[in-house]
Amino acid sequence: MDERQEKQTGAGRPRSRKALEAVMTATLNLLKTTSYNQLTMERIAKEAGVGKPTLYRWWSGVPFIVMEALMLQAESEIGSPDTGQLISDVHQYLKQTFRSLTEGTGETVRSLMAEAQLNPDFAGVFRETFISSRRQTLIRILERGVQRGELPQNADLELIADLCYGPMWYRLLNRHAALDETFAASLVSYLFDSDGR
CATH class of the missing domain: 1.10.357.10 (Tetracycline Repressor, domain 2)
Known part of the structure; x- marks a missing residue:
């Protein structure tokens, strides 16, 4: 993640690898059964097993989380x-x-x-x-x-x-x-x- 993205996502300290992977996995899993417009920070946090403050510390909102999850998926699949x-x-x-x-x-x-x-x-x-x-x-x-x-x-x-x-x-x-x-x-x-x- 570059400096601009770090600022936009609100990341202020190193992210826990375990929590990050949980959020990315949860987001991709939710997108299999839920439309983008139905995603909320609450749903992602609950599915990932992390607190909402963790999400808001690292990302500004749902679109930033979804974008990062899709980037990681593209790097892996393509x-x-x-x-x-x-x-x-x-x-x-x-x-x-x-x-x-x-x-x-x-x-x-x-x-x-x-x-x-x-x-x-x-x-x-x-x-x-x-x-x-x-x-x-x-x-x-x-x-x-x-x-x-x-x-x-x-x-x-x-x-x-x-x-x-x-x-x-x-x-x-x-x-x-x-x-x-x-x-x-x-x-x-x-x-x-x-x-x-």
């Missing part, structure tokens, strides 16, 4: 594939990201994005931590492609990341088409396979 080939790495990354959104976290991520539009305090942290962390994972994959000569040294990696994430967010928010493996493969082919353009 990671940063390294097959030795750029196209394969990006395909794996997108496929795993789409699967996570489709099979579990999509509705909650949509809710956090809506929260960010209405809550300026949360919006900055959401952008600089959750969004940034996923973008940086993809950019590291792209950087490996540059190092292997699969992309030019002057490739605009931020733009490539936007071209990967833009269609994903569009489909996630509008729900007009599937986020599936076929879409991941088509997107990667369009972006990186010159013969497919």
Whole structure:
């Protein structure tokens, strides 16, 4: 967690690893049966077996807890594939990201994005931590492609990341088409396979 996030979450002293894991696990478990809008600090504290003051000492509110739980889950479930080939790495990354959104976290991520539009305090942290962390994972994959000569040294990696994430967010928010493996493969082919353009 960076300094800005520490300030936003109200963390004033080192967090107990055991309590932190309990809160993260409780939050993810609740999200399996409870919508984001029904989550409260009370419910999370009770499910985690910790006191509400503990939550408020570490986080400013429910969206901050949910965001951190989803970040940890993404790091565990998606990671940063390294097959030795750029196209394969990006395909794996997108496929795993789409699967996570489709099979579990999509509705909650949509809710956090809506929260960010209405809550300026949360919006900055959401952008600089959750969004940034996923973008940086993809950019590291792209950087490996540059190092292997699969992309030019002057490739605009931020733009490539936007071209990967833009269609994903569009489909996630509008729900007009599937986020599936076929879409991941088509997107990667369009972006990186010159013969497919």
